[in-house]
Amino acid sequence: MNESITSLVQLGWGPFFQQQLTLEDLEVYQPARVFEVQRTGLTLLHEGGESIVSLGGRWFQLEAEQRPTVGDWVLLNRALNSLERVLERKSILKRLAAGSDNEIQLLGANVDTMFLVSSCNDEFNLSRIERYLSLAYDAGVQPVIVLTKADLCDDGESYIAEVRRLKNDLVVELVNALDMDSLRHVAAWVQPGQTIVLLGSSGVGKSTLLNTLSGEHLQLTKDIREDDSRGRHTTTHRSLHLLSQGGLVLDSPGIRELSLAEAQSGVLHMFDDIEALADECRFSDCAHESEPDCAVRAAILSGDLEERRLASYRKLAREEARNTESVAERHTRFRAFSKTVRQHVEKKQRD
């Protein structure tokens, strides 16, 4: 393997992407990975180093999901100044865009592992963690729950125990994000060629984790002298970072509310224990309220299932279904609109 191929592999390249290219593609184009997305351009890394490429108007005629996002693999022309296409994604993380009821926002592409970052304090919330886990399961991304600020609380183990009650195979790490010694297990996930995304609320220590793991001051973190006023985000845009020891870490702005869309299978997987119980109910359409022989209510009465989990499942499933439907309606309208525009252009060309 020559030197240049090695560097693509360091950026996360592999057979999944290689097999999408024809021999001609390989001659004509340069594969590159998106490290940052600006309003009208991209920062990319490739065999030759870094390039900044502006996005032509045609990209803005596409929906957000089809435009390149951080973590994407794209093909550039050999002059490295024009984007040809976005390669099919190995994984994609998305949510309903903040402040919209039908628009998708992409949170990262081609990610292997999600560090779901939460703090051992009032920020910790099981229902929130269930949302992030559903998102990871839906995308086929390995979730690792990283509980920060262990040094500031004296019952860290109780937070771990709470998380473990959600599902028995969860990976949970209790850390002080400022201290590399406490990050040994977390660091083991950051292997060469692997891409890790940091997700969680503002102020939980995502950028601090990145800085400590990399051993460099890559990202600004909140100054401790500042007051902890709510709603102030220190990180304001997504960016991918190649660590000198190998591995890629995507830092993100804090998420206030993670609204899921197009993530039904992830939600079902998160709550598959409740689904398994529901299979045992006498009625196949049991609402688990006052029906006779309801296995779900029986599990709540016996203490095997927490009432909170059932409520959380209902809320999340309902919300996800509603959001998915609104997004689908938007897609339908968008396709109809694009078709009209296309027909109009074709007619003009014929005339």
Ligand SMILES: Nc1nc2c(ncn2[C@@H]2O[C@H](COP(=O)(O)OP(=O)(O)OP(=O)(O)O)[C@@H](O)[C@H]2O)c(=O)[nH]1
């Ligand atoms: N003592 C202690 N402080 C921490 C820990 N993790 C983060 N902090 C502090 O918490 C504050 C916020 O950390 P950031 O890394 O900026 O949080 P963030 O998640 O990147 O926040 P946004 O960029 O706004 O989303 C900083 O002052 C960090 O030093 C930890 O494990 N222990």
Ligand SMILES: [Mg+2]
């Ligand atoms: Mg940050």
Ligand SMILES: [Zn+2]
């Ligand atoms: Zn039931």
